[in-house]
Amino acid sequence: MSKGTLFDKVWDLHTVGTLASGQTQLFIGLHLIHEVTSPQAFAMIRERGLKVLFPERTVATVDHIVPTENQARPFADTLAEEMMQALEKSCQEHQITFYNVGSGRQGIVHAIAPELGLTQPGMTIACGDSHTSTHGAFGAIAFGIGTSQVRDVLASQTLALSKLKVRRIEVDGTLRPGVYAKDVILHIIRKLGVKGGVGYAYEYAGSTFEQMSMEERMTVCNMSIEGGARCGYINPDRVTYDYLKDREFAPQGDDWEKAVTWWDNIRSDADAEYDDVVVFDAAEIPPTVTWGITPGQGIGVDESIPTPDSLPDSERAIAEEAYRYMKLQPGDPIKGTKVDVCFIGSCTNGRLSDLREAAKFAKGRQVYQGIKAFIVPASEQIKKEAEAEGLDKIFVEAGFEWRNPGCSMCLAMNPDKLQGDQISASSSNRNFKGRQGSSEGRTLLMSPAMVVAAAVNGKVSDVRELLP
Ligand SMILES: CC(C)[C@H](C(=O)O)[C@@H](O)C(=O)O
Known part of the structure; x- marks a missing residue:
């Protein structure tokens, strides 16, 4: 395995080749889809007579348009109903697992993939949604993509991407009472700016993140994109493994121990070099x-x-x-x-x-x-x-x-x-x-x-x- 940051290692391991454009063709391990950014992608697949290459690597749910009160079908909003039907039809046509309302597994795509154990360390994850950065909490390289890229992943399970630089954001110490993960990320964005992360992946490190639960880590990584960083991640550790253990799609039996050894190896090396390092003191972060x-x-x-x-x-x-x-x-x-x-x-x-x-x-x-x-x-x-x-x-x-x-x-x-x-x-x-x-x-x-x-x-x- 190559040395360096988790980002470098995961990137290298998923590189299929270098394209004529100079971009990397990157393999995407897990593709998440929802009703808003997938209909046109499926339409483009149909128009070109293509099929979904690895349907088992795409998982769908419905989240943006779902009414939170009356969920009876057809939805009162005809556009919402159309999006819902398009997703239902496409998933059926291409044999894609769809967690629909009432399945017990429906929800916001960035909530369900972790809770089902689909999101795992060392993966590349893409979804037509900017908050895909959430999954970086597990030590995955996860980013939002546009509709034409959703098409590319459906057809080829790969994306054409330029490699990002890595900024280590270190926060140390214990948060004061009444201060939460949300305050940490709002504070980071306040200090570094909404465009500060453009061209970077953010690696969140330091004792403050180490003390956080997986849910808190997800809150932080979720808003990386609001700071301009396409993805944000935290190196996997015991907290990550305890969260994942025995979840439905997490490795089971002997595979579990193998996976943990592997996940430990993809952590950023102690001597990894970063393109930038920023340090904050947890005690200085207010609500x-x-x-x-x-x-x-x-x-x-x-x-x-x-x-x-x-x-x-x-x-x-x-x-x-x-x-x-x-x-x-x-x-x-x-x-x-x-x-x-x-x-x-x-x-x-x-x-x-x-x-x-x-x-x-x-x-x-x-x-x-x-x-x-x-x-x-x-x-x-x-x-x-x-x-x-x-x-x-x-x-x-x-x-x-x-x-x-x-x-x-x-x-x-x-x-x-x-x-x-x-x-x-x-x-x-x-x-x-x-x-x-x-x-x-x-x-x-x-x-x-x-x-x-x-x-x-x-x-x-x-x-x-x-x-x-
Ligand atoms: C609908 C979707 C494309 C959009 C996004 O990508 O972020 C939405 O989830 C949002 O938060 O604005």
Whole structure:
């Protein structure tokens, strides 16, 4: 095996050859598909009379368009119903495993592949979805692709790609109470910028990530793309193996031990060389909230919205645009900003540990009058497990709605949308203009615990004040 970073090793091991363009033809071990970016890819396959080369390496589910309330078919939204039917038909035609609504395994694609044990260290994983970087939490090289690349993977199980540089992002120390994985990644993006990672894979290393659970690691890797990095990963370790052991598609019996030995070998070597290294101190990371229209416009909950003169030249224009769109004043504290809607869910923060943490703060409290607050588990399995623990009851008693799994109001391709210029406290990953279903809707990104704090106070609040 070659020496170097995990990225280098996995890349080399999956290289089929070098193309005339100079790009690498890279073998993709696991291909995940959903209803939004696959229909045209299948149409192109049909037009060219091609077939899916390795149907057993593609797994499908439906997530973006699924209603979280009334899931009766046909869906009321005809476009959603068409996408659903197209996926059902294509999967049947090409013998692709499809985890449909009600299968017990449906959910956001980035939640179900790990929970089924499909996502494993050392793999190359692609999906027509930018948040595919999530799977890097397992030490896989996983990235989002466009529809024509979905076609390429279906037809050839390979992609034409240029190799990325690797930046090691080291965070050391213990997070302070009320500070979560979400705050870590929002802080990294705040410091390195939304374009800082362009051309890089991010390797997250250091004791802070080592102490994190797999679900927390997924939250971090998930938002790599929001920092401009096509993929982000964490070297596999005991935490990774404990999570994977005995999952349905994880190696079993003798194969398990062989796999662990192999996974240990693909970790970055201690003397690996990086194109860049950045170091952060965990103790300096505050509960973070975005105030603007990019995930890089984040501040500590007790900070004020930055004034133009406090910003570097390169950030002023986007800040001006953000003040206008968000209807927020530079210099004002973010704490106390009134919110209308509170959303907990998404591939970033809709997992069981997120719901458990949110429930701790919701227990015995009440959603503030007039606030719409709802919880969307990321998968059917998460929903079932949460219900078995009684988390749904805690939320409902506190005044939250308890919904069915899907991407929901992260991007509002289903009926869950903001109205007019409503402002949301959201555990999702993007605060772009119009992201949550209304062309004037405003999004404040934060951790699930911070969303609960906003829900019970009706305004942006510091979750540390709710700590026991
Ligand atoms: C629909 C899909 C192409 C899109 C993405 O790639 O990220 C979506 O998941 C998102 O989060 O905006």
